[in-house]
Amino acid sequence: MNLWATKSIAALRAEAEGTGERSLHRKLGPLNLTALGIGAIIGAGIFVLTGQAAALYAGPAVPISMILVGIACTFAGLCYAEMASTVPVAGSAYTYSYATMGELIAWIIGWDLVLEYAAGAATVGVGWSGHLVDLFKLFGIHLPAHLTNSPTRWCTEGELARAVAGCAHSGLNFTGALLNVPAVFIVALMSTILVIGIKESASVNNFIVILKVAIVLLIVAVGLMHVNPANWKPFIPPNQGEWGTYGISGVLRGAGLVFFAYIGFDTVSTAAQEAKNPQRDLPIGILGSLILCTTLYVIVSAVLTGMVPYTELNVAAPVAYAVEKVGAPHWARILIDVGAVAGLASVVLVMLLGQSRVFYSMSRDGLMGKWAGRVHPKFRTPYLSSSSPASRSPSPAVYCHFSSWVNW
Numbered sequence: 001m002n003l004w005a006t007k008s009i010a011a012l013r014a015e016a017e018g019t020g021e022r023s024l025h026r027k028l029g030p031l032n033l034t035a036l037g038i039g040a041i042i043g044a045g046i047f048v049l050t051g052q053a054a055a056l057y058a059g060p061a062v063p064i065s066m067i068l069v070g071i072a073c074t075f076a077g078l079c080y081a082e083m084a085s086t087v088p089v090a091g092s093a094y095t096y097s098y099a100t101m102g103e104l105i106a107w108i109i110g111w112d113l114v115l116e117y118a119a120g121a122a123t124v125g126v127g128w129s130g131h132l133v134d135l136f137k138l139f140g141i142h143l144p145a146h147l148t149n150s151p152t153r154w155c156t157e158g159e160l161a162r163a164v165a166g167c168a169h170s171g172l173n174f175t176g177a178l179l180n181v182p183a184v185f186i187v188a189l190m191s192t193i194l195v196i197g198i199k200e201s202a203s204v205n206n207f208i209v210i211l212k213v214a215i216v217l218l219i220v221a222v223g224l225m226h227v228n229p230a231n232w233k234p235f236i237p238p239n240q241g242e243w244g245t246y247g248i249s250g251v252l253r254g255a256g257l258v259f260f261a262y263i264g265f266d267t268v269s270t271a272a273q274e275a276k277n278p279q280r281d282l283p284i285g286i287l288g289s290l291i292l293c294t295t296l297y298v299i300v301s302a303v304l305t306g307m308v309p310y311t312e313l314n315v316a317a318p319v320a321y322a323v324e325k326v327g328a329p330h331w332a333r334i335l336i337d338v339g340a341v342a343g344l345a346s347v348v349l350v351m352l353l354g355q356s357r358v359f360y361s362m363s364r365d366g367l368m369g370k371w372a373g374r375v376h377p378k379f380r381t382p383y384l385s386s387s388s389p390a391s392r393s394p395s396p397a398v399y400c401h402f403s404s405w406v407n408w
Contacts, residue, residue, distance in 0.1 A: 004102035007365070012089045012099060015364065024090065024360075025380040027199040028275045030284040033268050035209045036202065036353070037289025039346035040264030042212060042296065044127060047340055049261045050301040051318020058254030059237040059246055060305040063298045065254035070294030072255075073262045077290050081283035084269040088278030091361030092269040092354065098365065110362045117267075117355035121187065121348050126150070128344040129182035135337040149177035190349040194356065195376065195383045198274045201349065208346040215339035216296055219319065219332060220303050226326035227306035237310075261297065264347065265290050270354040352386065359385035 028036075054062040083096045091098075094113055098106035133148050153175050155167035166175045194201050239247025268285045275281045304313065307322040315321045320336050360382040363373030376383040 002102075003104040006100065006102050007098045009087055009099055012087050012095065015089060024273050024375065024382075025198055026274055026276050027197075028202055028271055028281070029277075030281040030288070032202040032206065033271065033275060033281055033285025034288040034292070035206045036271060036350055037265050037268045037285055038209050038213070038293060039205045040267045040350035040354075041262055041289060041293045042209075042216075043124065043261075043264075043343045043347040044131065044340045045258075045261035046216065046297060046300055046343070047317065047319040047336060049258050050297065050304055051313035051315065051322070053254040053257045054301065054305050054310040055312070055314035055318070056254075057244055057246065057250040057257065059234070059250065059310045060232040060302075061236045061251050062254050062258070062301045062305060062310075064251050065258050066294060066297040066301055068252070068255045069259050069262055070290060070297070072259075073265060073290055073294075074287065077265055077286045080266055080269050081286045084272050084282040084286070085279040088272045088275065088282070089361065090270055090273035090357040092266060092272075092358065094358055095361055103365075103367070106365075107362075107367050110358055110367065113358045114355055117351045117358065120263075121351035121355065122183075124344050124347045124351065125183040125187045126180060128186050128341060128348065129180050131337055131340040131344060132182050135334070135341055138334050138337065143182075146177045147179060147181045149175055150180050151175060151177050186345060186348055187352070190345070190352055191386050193349065194352055194386045195379060195381055197379045197381060198271070201353065205346050205349055208342050208349075212339050212342040212346070213296070215335050215342070216300060219323070219335060219339070220299055222323070222328050222332045223303040223307050223326075226328060227303060229306065231306050231309050258297070262290070262293065264350065265293075267350050267354040270357040273357070356382050356386040 050062060050066075053065055054060065058065045080092075084092075087095055087099055089095045091110070092113060094106055094110035097109040129148055133143050136143055149166075151174060153166045153173045155164065155170055155173050157170050159167045160170050167173055193204050236248065236251065237246040239245065239249060243249045244253035265286055268289065269282060272278045272282055275285075300319075304319060304322055308325050312325070313321070317336070320333055323332050323336065359368060359372040360375075362368040363370060363382075363385075372385040373382065374384050375381065
């Protein structure tokens with residue numbers, strides 16, 4: 001057994017082009033792949049991180065931070081696009097590692113990706129639950145706390161000192177809740193959609209992406225009517241005497257924070273084996289989603305800092321705060337929560353898609369049990385790694401069920 005053995009690109013291409021009971025359907029075009037990237041990138045971060053980066057670090061210059069991160073991610077996206085077009089196989093960085101650095105590194109990268117996608121989907125599922133509860137409250141509907149919170153919470157000394165709710169002592173605390181039902185529901189729903197078929201999954205994601213982008217643009221339109229240009233002056237606030245607090249260094253530090261709002265564009269490459277023309281479509285999907293999301297982030301951050309002074313935006317929901325502060329219509333506040341709920345739902349879908357495709361590729365290469373590579377005879381999807389809680393390794397649903405029990 002050679003732990004450094006690599007797999008030739010010719011062999012990987014042959015597997016990707018093969019047919020049979022373990023093959024996947026090539027159903028995704030450039031628009032579907034671009035929507036997958038947007039679906040993974042735009043979540044609740046566009047409503048949260050933009051305001052926090054402006055208030056704490058960059059001031060009204062936060063659009064520059066967005067552009068800097070967009071450029072950095074574009075370079076990474078170019079690398080992914082080149083590898084994805086050269087090795088059009090499901091598995092993303094796992095497959096690329098196998099082709100270049102060997103089996104051991106590929107195995108490590110594969111499990112890194114599984115942890116990223118599964119834990120990411122779990123965390124986002126909990127966030128989706130919180131935004132759904134907030135949305136219902138706007139309509140006077142109050143869901144029971146014992147069914148919408150985690151039964152346990154891990155508390156740090158800092159949270160204990162701040163008297164955070166649910167923290168009686170440092171370490172593991174019991175909250176009195178039974179189960180985070182909405183978190184379990186969204187993961188089960190998205191897992192079911194993924195099992196039914198990649199085309200159907202892409203169609204659901206397309207609908208959600210159109211909905212949340214339309215909501216973001218509508219909120220921007222409302223915000224433009226309440227922009228006060230005086231709030232943009234000075235555009236780059238003077239540095240406060242320490243690195244990263246306003247000034248040029250603050251713009252750079254703000255870029256470090258908003259980088260997290262871009263995570264997810266690499267997920268497009270996990271669908272390489274389901275792209276109609278991967279050599280052409282994958283670069284379009286990866287780079288197209290980055291360009292569109294960067295444009296949206298720049299517009300939203302510019303409008304947000306124009307609505308209210310940037311110093312007021314260090315709150316949990318800065319966009320909602322700004323909308324209420326300027327006296328915008330109540331329906332605009334509702335749209336923010338609808339946009340967050342829709343945005344997080346598509347993130348869960350795409351994260352679970354990436355996780356199951358990494359499992360599929362590892363199984364195909366003999367680095368995981370054969371169950372993970374089984375393809376549904378009708379739907380042509382790796383259904384066991386997408387949904388089965390009884391399989392030999394934790395499925396995404398199991399990870400997200402865990403997230404409903406522990407709130408980190």
